[in-house]
Amino acid sequence: MSHLRPQFWQLPLTTLTDDEWEALCDGCGVCCLVKFLDDDNPKYTEYTDVACKLLDCTTGRCADYTNRKTFVPDCISLTYQMLEGLMWLPSHCAYKRRYLNLPLPKWHYLIAGEKIHAKGLKQIGVAGRCYSETLFDDEEIEERIIKWVKI
């Protein structure tokens, strides 16, 4: 990642290169959970512990990120312009935080390194505590609201 500028995460989001933009993601997997959006107030978004069919629920990572659109055409490719409408993202999400002019979480790997990042992810990530959407029908998903995602 030598082509990333020093402390690029403090720069305005609109000035980041594609690689810098991608590098912001902490890999929490929360945005891959099925959720019920509240059109009036993103704070009232209800997350479930049901994950996109392409998420590896053990690692919390997309199983085929490069080709994901082939399998999940509506997977969001985050851009700066979209962020205003994505305030349902979790409060630790680097994109949301930088959009709101907040610093990255202290445990983020860009600041704290991989070891501390892994500890942070255990607290907020989906790895090991979500289930594939292929296991449930719509009614069952509605019963799987969780409270551990902070918006």
Ligand code: SF4
């Ligand atoms: S919620 Fe944000 S930081 Fe977490 S995986 Fe999604 S985009 Fe990355």
Ligand code: SF4
């Ligand atoms: S396709 Fe991959 S990145 Fe997109 S929502 Fe599903 S698991 Fe997440």
